[in-house]
Amino acid sequence: xxxxxxxxxxxxxxxxxxxxxxxxxxxxxxxQWTREIPVVAGRGKVxxxxxxxxxxxxxxxxxxARANAVSDAEKSAALLAEALGVPYENIYEKLTEKGxxxxxxARRTAKEVVLxxxxxxxxxxxxxxxxxxxxxxxxxxxxxxxxxxxDGSGTTGIERGYDSYLAGKNGEVLSETDLVGVDLEGAVAxxxxxxxxxxxxxxxxxxxxxxxxxxxxxxxxxxxxxxxRAIVLDPSDxxxxxxxxxxxxxxxxxxxxxxxxxxxxxxxxxxxxxYEPGSTxxxxxxxxxxxEGLRGNSAALPLNYVFSSSRTRTVDGSAIRCWSDHKNGxxxxxxxxxxxxxxCNPCFVDIALALGKDTFYxxxxxxxxxxxxxxxxxxxxxxxxxPESTVKNGDLARIGFGQTVAVTPLQLACAAAAAxxxxxxxxxxxxxxxxxxxxxxxxxxxxxLLGRTVSEQTSSILSSMLEGVVRDGSGKKAYLEGYRxxxxxxxxxxxxxxxxAQGKYISSFVGYFPANAPKYLAxxxxxxxxGSYYGSTVAAPCAAxxxxxxxxxxxxxxxxx
Amino acid sequence: MKRPNNPLRSKERAGKGDLLFLAAxxxxxxxxxxxVYSASCYNAEVQYGDALYFFKKQxxxxxxxxxxxxxxxxxxxxxxxxxxxxxLLVSLVLLGLVFIPGVGRSNYGxxxxxxxxxxxxxxxxxxxxxxxxxxxxxxAKNPARMRRFSGILPVLGAGLSICVLIMLEPNMxxxxxxxxxxxxxxxxxxxxxxxxxAICIPVLFAVPALILAEPYRLQRLSAFMDPWASPxxxxxxxxxxxxxxxxxxxxGVGLFHSRxxxxxxxxxxSDFILSVxxxxxxxxxxxxxxLVIGFVVxxxxxxxxxxxxxxxxxxxxxIMLAFAVQSALNALVVSGCIxxxxxxxxxxxxxxxxxxxxxxxxxxxxxxxxxNGQAKIHRIYK
Numbered sequence: 001x002x003x004x005x006x007x008x009x010x011x012x013x014x015x016x017x018x019x020x021x022x023x024x025x026x027x028x029x030x031x032q033w034t035r036e037i038p039v040v041a042g043r044g045k046v047x048x049x050x051x052x053x054x055x056x057x058x059x060x061x062x063x064x065a066r067a068n069a070v071s072d073a074e075k076s077a078a079l080l081a082e083a084l085g086v087p088y089e090n091i092y093e094k095l096t097e098k099g100x101x102x103x104x105x106a107r108r109t110a111k112e113v114v115l116x117x118x119x120x121x122x123x124x125x126x127x128x129x130x131x132x133x134x135x136x137x138x139x140x141x142x143x144x145x146x147x148x149x150x151d152g153s154g155t156t157g158i159e160r161g162y163d164s165y166l167a168g169k170n171g172e173v174l175s176e177t178d179l180v181g182v183d184l185e186g187a188v189a190x191x192x193x194x195x196x197x198x199x200x201x202x203x204x205x206x207x208x209x210x211x212x213x214x215x216x217x218x219x220x221x222x223x224x225x226x227x228x229r230a231i232v233l234d235p236s237d238x239x240x241x242x243x244x245x246x247x248x249x250x251x252x253x254x255x256x257x258x259x260x261x262x263x264x265x266x267x268x269x270x271x272x273x274x275y276e277p278g279s280t281x282x283x284x285x286x287x288x289x290x291x292e293g294l295r296g297n298s299a300a301l302p303l304n305y306v307f308s309s310s311r312t313r314t315v316d317g318s319a320i321r322c323w324s325d326h327k328n329g330x331x332x333x334x335x336x337x338x339x340x341x342x343x344c345n346p347c348f349v350d351i352a353l354a355l356g357k358d359t360f361y362x363x364x365x366x367x368x369x370x371x372x373x374x375x376x377x378x379x380x381x382x383x384x385x386x387p388e389s390t391v392k393n394g395d396l397a398r399i400g401f402g403q404t405v406a407v408t409p410l411q412l413a414c415a416a417a418a419a420x421x422x423x424x425x426x427x428x429x430x431x432x433x434x435x436x437x438x439x440x441x442x443x444x445x446x447x448x449l450l451g452r453t454v455s456e457q458t459s460s461i462l463s464s465m466l467e468g469v470v471r472d473g474s475g476k477k478a479y480l481e482g483y484r485x486x487x488x489x490x491x492x493x494x495x496x497x498x499x500x501a502q503g504k505y506i507s508s509f510v511g512y513f514p515a516n517a518p519k520y521l522a523x524x525x526x527x528x529x530x531g532s533y534y535g536s537t538v539a540a541p542c543a544a545x546x547x548x549x550x551x552x553x554x555x556x557x558x559x560x561x
Numbered sequence: 562m563k564r565p566n567n568p569l570r571s572k573e574r575a576g577k578g579d580l581l582f583l584a585a586x587x588x589x590x591x592x593x594x595x596x597v598y599s600a601s602c603y604n605a606e607v608q609y610g611d612a613l614y615f616f617k618k619q620x621x622x623x624x625x626x627x628x629x630x631x632x633x634x635x636x637x638x639x640x641x642x643x644x645x646x647x648x649l650l651v652s653l654v655l656l657g658l659v660f661i662p663g664v665g666r667s668n669y670g671x672x673x674x675x676x677x678x679x680x681x682x683x684x685x686x687x688x689x690x691x692x693x694x695x696x697x698x699x700x701a702k703n704p705a706r707m708r709r710f711s712g713i714l715p716v717l718g719a720g721l722s723i724c725v726l727i728m729l730e731p732n733m734x735x736x737x738x739x740x741x742x743x744x745x746x747x748x749x750x751x752x753x754x755x756x757x758x759a760i761c762i763p764v765l766f767a768v769p770a771l772i773l774a775e776p777y778r779l780q781r782l783s784a785f786m787d788p789w790a791s792p793x794x795x796x797x798x799x800x801x802x803x804x805x806x807x808x809x810x811x812x813g814v815g816l817f818h819s820r821x822x823x824x825x826x827x828x829x830x831s832d833f834i835l836s837v838x839x840x841x842x843x844x845x846x847x848x849x850x851x852l853v854i855g856f857v858v859x860x861x862x863x864x865x866x867x868x869x870x871x872x873x874x875x876x877x878x879x880i881m882l883a884f885a886v887q888s889a890l891n892a893l894v895v896s897g898c899i900x901x902x903x904x905x906x907x908x909x910x911x912x913x914x915x916x917x918x919x920x921x922x923x924x925x926x927x928x929x930x931x932x933n934g935q936a937k938i939h940r941i942y943k
Contacts, residue, residue, distance in 0.1 A: 006889040007855060011848060013896040017806045018844040025807025032804075033820055178603065179824035 027250055027327070034174045034190075035102065035181055037064060040130045041168030045199035046145055046158055049239075049432060055135055055145055055159065055251075061114040062104040062130035068180040070095045070124030078239035080105060080431045083117050095124070102181075107150075108132040128173070133159075135251035140208050143245045143268040144377075144430065151339040156266050158200060158430065165434050165443075168197030198442055203239035208232055212242040213548035216524070219542050223529035230525070231270050231409055232546065235417035235518040237447035238426035240375075245269050272379045274406040275525070278492030279343045279535070280416070280510045281402030286340060287419040287462050288363035289351045291454040299354050303461070307334050307347040315349065322346050323491070339463045341473025341491060345401040352400030353393060354372070360396060361388045361546050366453045367415040369407060374427035374450060375388070383407040402462045402490065415453075416510045420463045420486070420518050423454040433505050460516075466514040470540075477540040478511045480547055482558030486518075487511025487543065489535030494528070504528050509539035511546055514559055522546050565870035576933030578634070582860040585853055586908065586923045590626060590916065592850075593834075593909035596621050599817045600837040613848050615911050622913035626920030632932065633924035641925070642872055645698030649719055652691035655684035656726040671903070673730045685727045685735045689742060693879030696743075697805040701752045701872030710756045713747055717760065726777055733778065734894070734902030738887050740764065745882045746831065748802055750875060765804075778900075785900035798833070798901045801826040803922040804898065807835040813843030821853070832903050837897040851892070857923075858885045871931045880922040884908075912941040 016370035017025070040062075046055035063080070070076055077092035084091075084106050094103045107130055114127050133148050146157015154163035176184045212230045221226040232242040249255060249265045256262060267273070267511030292300035301307075311326035312319050322345045324331055331344045339347035352360055352379040364370070384406040386395055398404040407415075411427060418425035427448040455464075466486035469475040474489045487510055494504040507529055513520035524546070526541040532538055550556070594616065601615035608614075657677050658666040666674040666681055674681040696716050706712030730737045745762070748757060766811035772778045780795045787798030788803070805821035808814060819840045822829045829837050839847050861881035868874045884907050891906040893899045905912050907919045 003858065003885045003889060006893070007851060010889065010892040010896050010898055011851060013898050014806065014839065014847050014892070015844055017803060017896060018809055018839065018847075019811050021803075025803055029804035029808055029820075032825060033823075176820075177823075180605075181605075184823060256748040347900045 020389040026341035027324065029534055032179075033176055035066065035177045036174055037102070037126050037128050037170040038151065039128055039171035039173060039192070040192045041134065041170050041194035042196035043148070043168065044199040045164040045327065046162075046166070046200045046202065048202050048209070050205065052204070052206040053136055053199075054204075054206065055142065058110055058134045059387035060108040060130055060132045060259075061111065061127050062107045063109055063114070063117070064102045064126045064128065065095050065105050065328070066102055066124050066126065066181045066378065067097050068124070069182050072123070072446050076122045076125060079120055080117065083113055087217040102126075103554070105113060114310050118195065126173075135211075137206070138252055138351065139248045140206070140213060140248045140279075141204060142248050142251050143242050143266055144204065144243050146252045147251050147264070147327060154430070155364060157268065158377070161376065162200045162431065164433070166197040166200060169195040171195070186241060192216045192285075196437060198434045198436050200431055201435060202472065203234075203429050203432050204243070205239065205241045207553045208550060209242040209244070209544075212522075212546050213245045213246070213248075213547045215542050215549070216244045216246050219526055223443060223531070223538055225526045225528055225529040225538075226481050227269070227527040228525070229270055229409060229527070230542070230546065231413045232550075233413055233417060233428060233521050235465075235512060235521045236423040238414060238417060238428040239432070239447070240428055240430050241520070243268065243270050243430075250300070268377065268379070268407040271377050272408070273383050273452070274381055274383050274408050275506055275527075276403055276405065276495065277407050278402040278410050278490040278506070278508070278528050279345075280412060280488050280490035280508055280523075281405065281407075281460070282340060282343065282348050282400075283416050283419050283466065283488050284363065284367050284369075285348045285351050285360075285400045285508070286336060286465065287367075287458060288355060288360060288456050289336065290461050291363075291458040292355060292359060294455065294458055297355075299356060299359070301336070301351055301354050303336055305335065307339060307344070307350060310334055310346065313346045313349045313397065315353070316392060316394045318394055320349055320394075320397055321343065326499045338522055340465050340488065343474050349397040350400075357391055357393075357396055360399070364399075365454070366451060367418060368450070369405065369411060369415070373408075373410055373414050375409075376427075376429060376431050376445065377544060380410075381408050383411050402492065409523055409525055413510060413521060416488075416523070417512070417518070417521050418453045420459055420466065420512060420515075422456045423459045425450045425453050463515045463518070467523065470511065475511065475536075476538040477536060478509060478547070480513070480544060483547065483556070484514040484516060484553060485511055485544070485547060486513065486515040486561055487540070489540055491533060491535045507533050508541050509534045509535050511540070511543040520550050522548065564846065572911060576931050577932075578927055579860055579864055582857060582864065583923075585857045585860065586630070586920070586927075587627065589853060589857065590623055590920060592683055593916070594623050595816075596834055596838055596909060597830050599819065599841060600822050600834050603823050604829065607824065618913060618917070619911050625913070626917040627943050629917055629921040630924030630927070633921050634928035636928065638873055638928050638932070639870075640691075640696055641876065642698050642701065645695040648691040649695040652684060652688040653722060653726065654686055656723065656780055659684060659730060671730050671732060671922060673903075678705050681914075683912070684693075685730070685732060686912075686914045686918050688723045688727065688741055689735075689883050690880070690918060692719060692723055692739060693746070693876065693883060693922075696746050696750070697872055697875035697879055700746075700875050701870075702752065704871055707747075707750045707752050710753075710759060713752055713756055713760075716743065716747060730769070731775065732903065733891060734904035737902075738883070738890060738904065739888045740893065741890075742879065742883050745886070746875065746879050749878045749882075764860070784823040785897065788897070791815040798827060799897050802833055802836040802901075803897060805833075805840040809840040809846075810927050811844045813839075813841050813846050816841050825936045828903075832891070832905055832910060833895055834910045835906050836890060838897070838909075851888075854885075854888050859887075859888045861926050864926055864933060866935045868929055869933075873932070877929050880926055884922070888891075 044055055045053055047053050073095040077088055077095050080091045081088040081231045094105055097103055144157055146159035148159050149155045154160035171192040174190040216228040216230050228246045230244040233240045275380045289300050307333040311322045331342050372380050372382050397403050414428055427450050431445050433441050435441045470485045470487050471476050475487045478485050478487050490508040492506045507526045510523045512518040524542045526538045529538045597619040602612040605614035606612040659672050664675050665672045666676045674683050724736050724739050733862035788799040805826055819837045824835055865874050865877035887907050891904050894901055905915050
């Protein structure tokens with residue numbers, strides 16, 4: 001009786017295990033029956049807007065060893081050591097490292113080397129494709145493109161931001177093995193193919209990028225500056241044509257050993273770092289005043305309003321002076337257009353104070369200061385804008401001419417573009433589309449309108465004033481005959497630890513052409529030039545060079561005079 | 562020479578006996594040889610360079626066992642009656658020899674074997690049957706003594722001394738097996754309920770105490786509760802057994818196609834051969850196997866019941882009990898109902914001592930069945 005009961009008990013248990021629990025058990029068991037060798041998915045390319053390849057792959061292979069399946073460790077190690085140029089001991093140690101399933105012997109090995117090893121048909125040695133990332137243009141746009149880590153996943157830049165598209169999905173070769181990893185005889189390896197990554201097409205134009213880099217490299221060398229940066233974008237839809245951060249580094253020879261320097265060099269400062277813009281910010285102040293005037297706000301200063309010629313304004317008891325001494329009739333009896341030409345600070349103090357905090361801050365918000373521009377690039381800074389509630393008149397007056405406010409270069413370029421393109425603020429874009437190897441578009445990133453800044457009329461009035469700045473004012477060195485270049489210079493003193501750093505300046509110029517229908521906008525920033533430091537003398541000529549280069553590349557005709 | 566009470570005098574007068582029983586036993590043992598080959602071929606190839614290593618050993622055991630079984634079935638079982646005490650003493654001595662350095666052989670942390678040259682034998686396998694021989698003989702001599710507790714004491718003494726020696730090896734599962742055998746035989750011998758209770762209740766307390774005495778038993782016990790808590794140590798064996806059974810599903814992956822035998826499942830050819838059988842033949846294969854085992858057990862007890870001789874009855878019962886209890890315990894271990902212990906599946910698992918001794922025991926049972934038939938015929942003529 002007892003025995004019959006026992007028999008029924010365990011037979012029931014067998015039934016439970018084999019008929020009910022089996023799926024769950026099998027799921028776990030399959031894992032131990034097979035060993036995987038990865039098949040690395042081909043990483044997608046990064047190309048410029050015209051298809052020029054900026055990030056590519058070179059076919060290479062990884063070599064793995066499964067110590068338990070290696071039949072003749074000495075012979076295999078000797079062969080591998082010779083083929084790979086690695087010390088014999090290192091390889092031998094890996095081939096005899098029992099207790100681990102797969103050991104990587106070498107990575108990113110060239111195809112010819114792998115073929116020569118494969119010919120010897122060594123037991124326990126396996127190969128898997130493992131492409132190496134390659135950047136055909138080396139240092140070009142390095143902070144934008146970014147790089148991948150040793151395992152091939154994106155670490156910075158577009159490589160990181162679009163990693164999920166670029167990476168693809170790894171496949172694997174599954175082989176049935178015994179407990180310690182020896183392949184079973186007659187077992188067929190299952191092949192799970194890899195899905196290659198998708199390609200990313202940037203808005204960047206390789207030609208413009210190269211041209212801007214050359215120009216900025218020249219000014220970096222000639223001015224002895226600490227850094228030189230430039231953004232070129234299309235004001236009609238805010239697609240970025242070039243982003244230059246110098247000094248830079250070669251993406252094919254990344255200084256991985258020096259983390260601090262790599263972090264500094266690989267940083268896209270145009271997006272991530274802030275600076276005090278200075279006079280280029282007056283574009284925003286002027287735009288606000290013109291728009292308010294057109295709307296009939298009596299507080300706004302009329303276009304024919306003549307500013308006081310005094311060099312000094314006293315706000316809340318503290319004196320704000322113009323950079324110019326106002327002697328010998330300089331900066332006398334200016335209208336708004338002339339104030340822009342001369343970049344006269346007191347005039348913009350007057351405007352900011354006349355509009356008042358509420359109104360002026362509405363425009364600062366419309367121009368997205370203190371907010372992200374929404375670019376498709378990680379690590380964007382929002383800049384520093386005093387909260388409206390804490391702003392005093394002294395602060396408001398200084399914000400009017402670009403002090404007491406910090407912005408990213410990208411924010412400033414976008415604000416300028418949104419002031420002169422008819423008043424449309426789009427989200428800046430670095431990527432146009434994601435497409436597969438067969439050329440089919442998978443995702444398209446279209447221009448996205450974020451909001452209006454000013455009316456078309458204001459925009460057009462402002463633009464003709466800025467054209468005057470280049471024709472007659474401080475921006476003369478950006479003038480190109482017949483191309484209607486417009487713009488605004490900026491020279492800002494640098495702050496260090498809360499104090500003005502003597503002799504340290506940021507020279508900048510934001511310009512665009514043609515003034516009536518802006519197509520190319522460039523912001524040039526030269527950080528700490530030695531000697532001459534005015535935006536008009538250091539930065540404006542660079543913009544002219546870049547514009548001339550664009551004209552040559554795009555074969556743009558002169559406008560009818 | 563005339564002994565009217567005993568009709569069994571010469572083999573000439575013995576009948577054909579229970580041929581179905583005999584056939585089922587041979588079938589099981591032969592099936593065991595095939596299963597041992599399937600379960601061990603990969604391991605044997607890797608360890609000994611000969612895929613047939615365990616198969617050959619098992620085949621020799623099968624042939625020797627067959628010879629022993631047939632040979633012993635021709636011996637009148639009455640002759641074992643007097644051998645009981647000496648068999649018990651010999652087996653106790655053998656069990657003791659295990660502990661003499663140089664003679665005892667250790668494996669997997671336990672000293673369970675004695676070695677004579679290339680041959681190793683496992684005395685605990687012999688001790689079970691020695692105990693059966695002794696107990697059957699002792700009870701049959703004077704069945705009345707069973708009713709008094711004091712009359713049972715020699716049997717208890719013999720059983721416990723075997724248990725203690727086996728436990729010291731250590732080998733808990735065989736100890737349990739002998740213990741269960743002892744209680745079963747005392748019960749079948751007709752002991753009073755009081756005596757049985759007096760034996761069983763201390764045993765119930767002894768088991769937890771013994772488990773707590775050895776740390777490794779506690780580890781195994783906790784591993785059995787949740788094998789995945791220590792998948793690489795204590796839980797490993799059970800997990801691998803479950804994987805094998807799970808892979809087998811209802812109908813199995815087919816003979817020789819076990820995946821777990823590729824060194825995943827330790828002791829796949831011996832204590833855990835049932836896992837491989839479960840994997841290769843599925844639930845229905847296991848069911849069929851235990852139907853045959855059950856058939857053997859049923860026929861065995863039927864033979865015992867038909868035996869008019871109390872000694873023969875006790876002898877057959879003891880042998881069949883040992884076989885049935887051990888089969889059941891092995892199945893319980895393999896399916897994870899009780900903590901893993903080292904206990905072969907009789908007739909099937911690799912291990913020559915066990916195979917030969919079990920087959921010899923079955924030979925005794927078959928011998929009894931031959932004389933049963935004779936007894937009937939004799940009775941009719943009387």
